[in-house]
Amino acid sequence: MPPASTPTSRRFRWRDIVEDRRIVLMLALGFSSGLPLLLVLGTFTLRLAFSDIDVKAIGLFSYVALPYSLKFLWAPMIDRMDVPVLTRLLGRRRAWMVTTQVATALCLVLMAFADPKTSLALLGLGAFLVAFCAASQDVVIDGWRIDAAGSDFQGILAATSNLGYRLGLISAGAGALFIAASGGWQVAYLSMAGLMMIGLAAALLAPPYDRPRVRTEAEPASRLWSVxxxxxxxxxxxxxxxxxxxxxxxxxxxxxxxxxxxxxxxxxxxxxxxxxxxxxxxxxxxxxxxxxxxxxxxxxxxxxxxxxxxxxxxxxxxxxxxxxxxxxxxxxxxxxxxxxxxxxxxxxxxxxxxxxxxxxxxxxxxxxxxxxxxxxxxxxxxxxxxxxxxxxxxxxxxxxxxxxxxxxxxxxxxxxxxxxxxxxxxxxxxxxxxxxxxxxxxxxxxxxxxxxxxxxxxxxxx
The missing domain is CATH 1.20.1250.20 (MFS general substrate transporter like domains)
Structure with a gap:
């Protein structure tokens, strides 16, 4: 694993916004975090509505987004467990980011090729998997953001993350609908899967701000993680x-x-x-x-x-x-x-x-x-x-x-x-x-x- 970097705390200057690469990285990671959300919510329900799916079924499909509300159940695992091989190469935070981003893109590809009229169950499964992978991505990106900045830079990174998040929403909302109107839903979802590469590039370029695990005297070294x-x-x-x-x-x-x-x-x-x-x-x-x-x-x-x-x-x-x-x-x-x-x-x-x-x-x-x-x-x-x-x-x-x-x-x-x-x-x-x-x-x-x-x-x- 690369040696963990520790963000330094320094006096804030406005020119840091354009000089510090964490700003650009956080913008891209925020975009990657916001992109999948509407693809399993608003844009997804529009796809169902324009495929003439019954309004009752559309309401039931809202359950595919439940992983966003249950991510606290596996957040401790993501925060403490390593991804085999990748953690040693990239560090724990970046390894989880890469894993969840690639998985989200692949699941969007699955949604692209699932026709609501003939493969509605497969489309729903793809949406659920997108929500699970994207919610997991949110956990690790939030952790990286908190670790990446000293107390003087947290506000800037939070605001930058929010801007990137909103740009992701625009892409998955207006962008996907414009593409669907011209080229169909399959092209729209494949395009969104391709845009997940923006977050992947940021994850690969991001410094490994991993904080070391803290052991207590009462906790055996062999049990670094406990429920x-x-x-x-x-x-x-x-x-x-x-x-x-x-x-x-x-x-x-x-x-x-x-x-x-x-x-x-x-x-x-x-x-x-x-x-x-x-x-x-x-x-x-x-x-x-x-x-x-x-x-x-x-x-x-x-x-x-x-x-x-x-x-x-x-x-x-x-x-x-x-x-x-x-x-x-x-x-x-x-x-x-x-x-x-x-x-x-x-x-x-x-x-x-x-x-x-x-x-x-x-x-x-x-x-x-x-x-x-x-x-x-x-x-x-x-x-x-x-x-x-x-x-x-x-x-x-x-x-x-x-x-x-x-x-x-x-x-x-x-x-x-x-x-x-x-x-x-x-x-x-x-x-x-x-x-x-x-x-x-x-x-x-x-x-x-x-x-x-x-x-x-x-x-x-x-």
Whole structure:
């Protein structure tokens, strides 16, 4: 294994953005992280809708993305186990990046050659495998990012990762739809598989920022990895720090984006039902909508700085729930581009606002000693209930129609608001972390979330 490199901490200079190669590498890795997501969510459901697959089946296919919500189960293994042969050549982080990126590309090739009309089960299997490999890639890229920068550079790398992630979403959303409209879905998915080589090149060129495994006196050298240290200790630390209120916190995290995930599955079938074509959907939803989402994220960050975490948390829950009424309005009218633009603007802005706020909230809950595993737990938990319930979305639409469905998802946000009010006042009761006291933070007041623990929010399929 190459000797581990340690990023140096130095005074920040703006010209470091163009001088430091970590910026370019992180941009490419963020792109590789964002690219597969829509290929098993929004773009995938559009492919099913334009293949005239029943809306109930489309809802059930949302389950193929579950690995994104369950990655915390195998995150400790990726963080501690070696890839045979490759780890010795590339280092542990880079070996896992290369393995997951190649596997993701191969699974996209499988999806390209699976026809929904004749090989629907094979297509679903390919989508599930893409989600599993891509979620695993996210775990290792987040770990590399955290290890690659000193405290003065984490914010820059996090922002760069988010930019690359958004570019990946544009490519897999608008890019794939434009290609599909001209050359068909097979060409579109093969093109996306080829774009995974951008992340692969970055992984091969990236320095091996692998931190050495830490052994404790009570842990035998032959057992560097144990279930207790990898999974149970991070949970025990959270329980000890927050006490019984932890269960309410976990419930809030799990339900905060529930309305978004439930409604997002039916956005693509709605576009098809209303009569919009692929190019119109690509332009408004997948291209314009992504930039509106970026603007919503920036406003969410500004609100966090001006209003504080608790007030912004409540505001984000309200906006995310209320925004679904715009899709109820869209579904009840004529298929006009201006109406689609208005609905996408409201939905994507509010959804990204809420996503950034939730990331800040989850980041503030983690402890540096277990940051990777705890954040993987929270980031998996926040999407799990929504994705479990999303499979029923098609049946609800079939029963009450699109307008009633989106009004229902908006009403689901009311209990989330109540939970924000109850839990937001109590999270500050946790005992301060050691490094918080050293930094002079008052007991019980959590610090601002470190950019090192943030990740790009999983966007809605709208």
């Amino acid at each position: 207790r240290r990898a999974l149970l200790e991070p949970l025990t630390e959270l329980r000890g720090r927050f006490g019984p209120v932890l269960y309410a916190i976990l419930l809030l995290v799990a339900l905060y984006r529930l309305p978004d995930f439930l409604s997002g599955v039916m956005a693509s079938p709605l576009y098809r039902t209303l009569g919009f074509d692929l190019k119109e959907i690509a332009t408004v939803s997948k291209l314009y909508g992504v930039w509106v989402g970026i603007a919503g994220g920036f406003v969410g960050g500004w609100a966090l700085a001006r209003l504080g975490l608790y007030r912004t948390l409540v505001l984000g829950a309200f906006l995310a729930a209320a925004s679904h009424l715009s899709f109820a309005w869209l579904s009840a009218g004529a298929p006009e581009i201006w109406r689609l633009t208005v609905a996408i603007s409201i939905e994507n802005f509010c959804g990204s606002f809420a996503g950034i706020v939730l990331i800040a909230y989850m980041s503030s809950l983690t402890s540096p000693a277990f940051a990777a595993t705890q954040y993987a737990l929270f980031s998996s938990l926040y999407a799990l209930p929504g994705k479990l319930i999303a499979g029923s979305a098609g049946f609800i639409v079939a029963a009450i129609g699109y307008p009633g469905f989106f009004i229902l998802t908006s009403l689901i946000g009311l209990p989330v608001l109540a939970l924000c009010w109850a839990v937001g006042h109590r999270t500050g009761e946790a005992a301060p972390r050691p490094e918080e006291s050293a930094a002079g933070n008052p007991p019980g007041v959590p610090p601002l979330p470190s950019p090192a623990r943030t990740a790009a929010p999983e966007p809605k399929t709208a």
